[in-house]
Amino acid sequence: MMEKHGDQSAPGEPSAKRTVKRAMAYPVLPPVSRVPLLWLSVGVAAAVLFTLIYLIEGVTRPGYNAWQQPVSALSLGPGGWIQQANFVVFGVGTLCLAGAWRMVLKGGIAYPLIRGVEGMVAILVGFVSQDPNGYPPGRTLTTPTLHGEIHIIGAFVLVWALILGFLVIAWRFARGLHWWGWAVYSVCSAVLTLVFIALFGMAQQHGGDAGLFERLAVSTEPVWEVLLLARLWSGAKGIRLL
Numbered sequence: 684m685m686e687k688h689g690d691q692s693a694p695g696e697p698s699a700k701r702t703v704k705r706a707m708a709y710p711v712l713p714p715v716s717r718v719p720l721l722w723l724s725v726g727v728a729a730a731v732l733f734t735l736i737y738l739i740e741g742v743t744r745p746g747y748n749a750w751q752q753p754v755s756a757l758s759l760g761p762g763g764w765i766q767q768a769n770f771v772v773f774g775v776g777t778l779c780l781a782g783a784w785r786m787v788l789k790g791g792i793a794y795p796l797i798r799g800v801e802g803m804v805a806i807l808v809g810f811v812s813q814d815p816n817g818y819p820p821g822r823t824l825t826t827p828t829l830h831g832e833i834h835i836i837g838a839f840v841l842v843w844a845l846i847l848g849f850l851v852i853a854w855r856f857a858r859g860l861h862w863w864g865w866a867v868y869s870v871c872s873a874v875l876t877l878v879f880i881a882l883f884g885m886a887q888q889h890g891g892d893a894g895l896f897e898r899l900a901v902s903t904e905p906v907w908e909v910l911l912l913a914r915l916w917s918g919a920k921g922i923r924l925l
Contacts, residue, residue, distance in 0.1 A: 713917045716788055722783035727912050729776020729904040736769045741894070746820040748894045753883075754901070755838060760819035768919040770809030777802030780908075794851045801844040807836040842880050846902050849873035861919070865911070872903045879903075 715723075741749030748750065757766035767775050781799035788794060814831030815822035824831070853869035856862035879900035886893035 693841045695772050715915050719783045719786040720912075720915060722779050722786070723912055723915065726776045726778075726783060727908045728775050728805060729779070730894065730908055731775035733769055733776075734902060734905050738898075740766060741898075747818055749898075751886075752818050753813070753887075753897050754894070755808065755813040755834060755892050756816070757780070757810075757817045759815055761813065761820075763837070765830050767809045769813065774802045774805030774807075774809065777805055791855065794848060794855065797844050797848040797851060801841060801848065804837045806842070808834050808841070811837070813838075826874030838869045842900065845901070846873045846876050849876070849903075849907075869907070876900050876903045 710794070716858060728774045737754045738749075739759060741747060741752075741754075744757060744760075744762065746760070754766070757763065758770070765782035777798055784798060785792070785795040811830040811833045812868045813834040814824045814828055818821055825851070827835075849869045849872045856866035856869060879896050882902060883893050885891070886896055
């Protein structure tokens with residue numbers, strides 16, 4: 684049913700009637716219940732852990748340059764299993780997020796579906812590592828392997844799922860009276876991710892801080908998730924279920 688936005692009151696209408704009309708146009712939804720909040724917390728914890736592990740590995744792995752090498756390169760060489768497991772745990776956590784968002788957005792399937800694809804692809808790239816390209820030191824393959832190509836495709840899907848997810852949830856936020864700020868923030872996060880990943884590609888082609896730009900691109904989502912989770916746990920009104 685179409686909602687009427689704004690104050691439709693006639694001039695001189697009593698303020699009590701205007702208040703009732705606003706309440707009917709923007710019904711106050713209850714805060715998100717504890718069960719989906721707990722599942723959201725599990726998924727966000729996995730995203731934060733994923734970020735912490737690749738940051739720590741990036742500065743402690745011998746011969747690895749975190750400023751220039753992509754995160755996926757940590758799946759190679761001695762200790763590569765740590766980043767492989769990191770991708771898998773992150774993927775499982777993202778699947779938990781997908782299920783939680785399905786509970787929060789009753790009747791909404793687009794955003795949970797995108798997060799589900801993101802989770803499954805993250806698990807996939809955990810099992811198929813990229814080809815060596817300067818790391819481990821001195822190792823570069825001139826002919827791409829099948830698993831390397833699959834990894835690149837998976838990484839491409841992950842990035843675009845991240846960007847599309849921001850835009851879809853922004854549209855959802857924009858339909859709620861109390862979530863306009865989050866709609867703007869989500870769109871800005873999508874734009875920043877796109878800009879950073881474009882700079883990552885340029886740096887890879889011309890030699891530069893590709894690793895830095897990739898980390899900036901993939902950090903937009905966990906930061907967004909932590910801030911949103913904090914708001915939901917604080918008892919913020921529920922996201923409008925339109």
